[in-house]
Amino acid sequence: MAPAKKRNVSSAKTTEQRVKKAKTDLNSKVAAILENKKHANDVFDTIEALESKKEKDVISAIEACSKLFCTLLERKELFIGKLPEEEEALSAGGYSAEEKYHLFMRHRYNSCVEMLLEHLSHESHGVKESALCCLMKFAAAQGQHPLEDLDWSEHYSFPRELIGAVVDGLLSKTADNSLLISRFQEFLEMEDVRYYVMSSIRENVGQVMVKHKGAVVPVYQNNVFTLMSNISVPSQESELTNFMVKQGAKHEDWKAARLNEHRRAFERMWLGFLKYKLPSNMYKKVLVILHDSILPHMSKPTLMIDFLTAAYEVGGAISLLALNGLFVLIHQHNLDYPDFYKKLYNLLEPSVFHVKYRARFFHLANLFLSSSHLPVYLVAAFAKRLARLALTAPATALLMVLPFIYNLIRRHPSCRVLIHKPSTEDEPLEDPYLMDEEDPAQCRALESSLWEIKTLQKHHHPDVAKAAMLINTSLPEQEDDISEVLEITTYELMERDLKQSQIKSIPLEFETATQLLKGGGGVLGQHFCLD
Numbered sequence: 001m002a003p004a005k006k007r008n009v010s011s012a013k014t015t016e017q018r019v020k021k022a023k024t025d026l027n028s029k030v031a032a033i034l035e036n037k038k039h040a041n042d043v044f045d046t047i048e049a050l051e052s053k054k055e056k057d058v059i060s061a062i063e064a065c066s067k068l069f070c071t072l073l074e075r076k077e078l079f080i081g082k083l084p085e086e087e088e089a090l091s092a093g094g095y096s097a098e099e100k101y102h103l104f105m106r107h108r109y110n111s112c113v114e115m116l117l118e119h120l121s122h123e124s125h126g127v128k129e130s131a132l133c134c135l136m137k138f139a140a141a142q143g144q145h146p147l148e149d150l151d152w153s154e155h156y157s158f159p160r161e162l163i164g165a166v167v168d169g170l171l172s173k174t175a176d177n178s179l180l181i182s183r184f185q186e187f188l189e190m191e192d193v194r195y196y197v198m199s200s201i202r203e204n205v206g207q208v209m210v211k212h213k214g215a216v217v218p219v220y221q222n223n224v225f226t227l228m229s230n231i232s233v234p235s236q237e238s239e240l241t242n243f244m245v246k247q248g249a250k251h252e253d254w255k256a257a258r259l260n261e262h263r264r265a266f267e268r269m270w271l272g273f274l275k276y277k278l279p280s281n282m283y284k285k286v287l288v289i290l291h292d293s294i295l296p297h298m299s300k301p302t303l304m305i306d307f308l309t310a311a312y313e314v315g316g317a318i319s320l321l322a323l324n325g326l327f328v329l330i331h332q333h334n335l336d337y338p339d340f341y342k343k344l345y346n347l348l349e350p351s352v353f354h355v356k357y358r359a360r361f362f363h364l365a366n367l368f369l370s371s372s373h374l375p376v377y378l379v380a381a382f383a384k385r386l387a388r389l390a391l392t393a394p395a396t397a398l399l400m401v402l403p404f405i406y407n408l409i410r411r412h413p414s415c416r417v418l419i420h421k422p423s424t425e426d427e428p429l430e431d432p433y434l435m436d437e438e439d440p441a442q443c444r445a446l447e448s449s450l451w452e453i454k455t456l457q458k459h460h461h462p463d464v465a466k467a468a469m470l471i472n473t474s475l476p477e478q479e480d481d482i483s484e485v486l487e488i489t490t491y492e493l494m495e496r497d498l499k500q501s502q503i504k505s506i507p508l509e510f511e512t513a514t515q516l517l518k519g520g521g522g523v524l525g526q527h528f529c530l531d
Helices: 002-035 037-051 055-074 086-091 097-119 125-144 160-170 178-189 191-211 218-229 248-253 259-274 280-297 301-312 316-332 340-346 358-368 376-390 395-411 413-418 451-458 462-472 490-500 523-527
Strands: none
Touching: 002 037, 002 055, 037 055, 037 097, 055 097, 055 125, 086 097, 097 125, 097 160, 125 160, 125 178, 160 178, 160 191, 160 218, 178 191, 178 218, 191 218, 191 259, 218 259, 218 280, 259 280, 259 301, 280 301, 280 316, 301 316, 316 340, 316 358, 340 358, 340 376, 358 395, 376 395, 376 413, 376 451, 395 413, 395 451, 395 462, 451 462
16 A cells, blocks of 8 residues: 555655646746747747646636736737737738737737636636636726727726626526636625626626527526625615726716616616526525515616516415515505405415425415404405314414414404304305305405304314314403414424323233233233243
């Protein structure tokens, strides 16, 4: 084993020395190029190193290119303006030796940028991260030393095309770039970068989704969501202070320096993304952050109604979360949505007691039904439907549902008619309540009674039977706190019952046996004694 270990150590040292030597050579060539233009052709070796198969060599080449071209940008030694074809420009007259050098280096710079953009999809995360950081250094340098002629009206300098290309690289259609996007988050803290990234995302989504005819593209859409969810807009314009590029005297008139423009870009970005069909698991991701991270930064939050309506149709927990978003729009942004409680009513199915989001459902339902201004027919419909579903619900759900129903009746005393319905000789034997009716206004709940709770007074679990017995008394005005029973499980219920019950020893023999087939004066003791 010792010789093999020595060979491994020797091989590692050799590799480390080779990498170190290659890095030193690249740095020497970069220094030579920057020192004297006659070494300009050495730039080909530097760019060629970007194509190496070895990760460390590529990272060393990226560092060398970063130093080289950032310095050339600062010195303004790259061609400025619309770039002509290299062969034609160098062969034709009209350019001085200095201009030809600038043109030559500008083409090398463009080649370097293209290769770095390709490296954003490299198999090595280290290469991806190095390429991303280098590109953002180039963007900062271009912002300070633009490569375009600024003779147009606005005179605002920002490397929009480069930032757009970086966004395109981050939004891969085949690879999960979550880790790389998290590295990009630090650049999103700069106001101008964030503004143009939002615009670039909107353009990219439009192009990609049109190309795929609106079909779901899971990996791509997950990358888009990851990038977008890392974007947060400041709440006040005075917070817009961190810029990658300063615009001088006209800085305040720049769109990237105005909060309302940030809000508009943020809104367009999200609406442009959410208008297409999403993977089913992504609806939940969006809805969870909707009321805290998206709606507060939109100029017109009510524009989200189309997305929320589409999300409701997905079903399950997605429908519930969609209703939560609609509830926020109704109460905080004056949205008129008459079908809200009808949709909530139709979510009350037997399966709601058996799903993992049961606690969240009843927490939100309790919030939605907390207003004392709801019509009595609506509250009665919810109470009656819950009572009917309670007939087949597990004990853990009943300990939550019964107090929930009682709270509804406490908030709306007019619903007490469901409990104290006067009996008559002509009372029908059939319940008039229509369980299959989707409209709570047409289900005839007020014509019925909560006989289901009376039935539960015979339940096998004593706590459920005790809770059902409360309907025979005058309900106190104080509401029950259901938060403690929202997440109770069958295991917890059994553990609690075992602790409450006192286990008594039950005598099975007059004499306690101390070992197998021994003890006592019985038949076994006489005939099978082992002594």
